[in-house]
Amino acid sequence: MSLEDYLYEKTVECPVCGNTFTVIAVKQKAYVVESRDTDFCVRYKEINPLLYDVWICQLCGYAAQKSTFPDISFKRAKLIQEYITPKWVARESEKIIDYDKAISRFKLALISAQISKAKASEVAGLCLKIAWTYRFMGETEKEKNFLTNALDKYLEAYAKERFPLENMDEPTVTYLIGELYRRLGNLEEAATWYSKVINTRAGSERVQKLAREQWHLVKEELKKNSAS
Numbered sequence: 001m002s003l004e005d006y007l008y009e010k011t012v013e014c015p016v017c018g019n020t021f022t023v024i025a026v027k028q029k030a031y032v033v034e035s036r037d038t039d040f041c042v043r044y045k046e047i048n049p050l051l052y053d054v055w056i057c058q059l060c061g062y063a064a065q066k067s068t069f070p071d072i073s074f075k076r077a078k079l080i081q082e083y084i085t086p087k088w089v090a091r092e093s094e095k096i097i098d099y100d101k102a103i104s105r106f107k108l109a110l111i112s113a114q115i116s117k118a119k120a121s122e123v124a125g126l127c128l129k130i131a132w133t134y135r136f137m138g139e140t141e142k143e144k145n146f147l148t149n150a151l152d153k154y155l156e157a158y159a160k161e162r163f164p165l166e167n168m169d170e171p172t173v174t175y176l177i178g179e180l181y182r183r184l185g186n187l188e189e190a191a192t193w194y195s196k197v198i199n200t201r202a203g204s205e206r207v208q209k210l211a212r213e214q215w216h217l218v219k220e221e222l223k224k225n226s227a228s
């Protein structure tokens with residue numbers, strides 16, 4: 001099967017300017033999971049649906065992840081029209097999206113989110129997905145930069161927003177913060193956040209299990225470090 005067998009076109013409406021346009025979507029059958037990383041990055045067998053996650057309105061320049069695209073407030077839409085649309089230059093929509101194109105699409109969504117003052121959790125989610133895309137590309141330094149940005153924004157969201165944050169309940173976000181700390185080399189902070197999850201005993205069994213496993217991993221690392 002070719003890549004195009006997994007893709008189809010679908011019509012969506014822009015909540016900022018009312019334009020209707022087509023986006024490339026990934027067929028359900030393509031979502032075959034190969035493995036999951038411990039920060040919830042999913043690896044798929046056939047095609048990477050993450051690359052098709054951002055929708056862009058070529059008329060006004062609004063860009064967002066498909067999960068949040070329709071839900072922009074009137075106030076935020078005004079900011080897009082005021083600060084993005086006048087500078088927007090339409091480009092041809094892509095049929096096949098590779099890693100580089102996906103990165104620039106995610107970065108456009110990040111600009112839309114920042115200029116229209118999206119919630120910290122939305123910005124965090126975008127930074128995390130950019131980090132994952134760099135991970136797929138083997139760009140470790142760039143991945144770390146965006147994991148750092150994601151962590152900052154998740155910490156802000158954790159302190160300020162109500163749960164769930166983009167479908168994640170409090171234990172899941174708490175675990176994820178620990179995991180981002182671990183991936184960025186801050187093992188003490190990682191252990192603290194995993195412990196919070198373990199001690200409350202809340203959340204899904206999967207998150208509890210992940211928190212326990214990663215807590216043990218970090219404890220081993222810390223022991224090794226203090227021994228050497």
Ligand SMILES: [Zn+2]
Pocket residue numbers: 014015016017018019057058059060061062
């Ligand atoms: Zn639009």
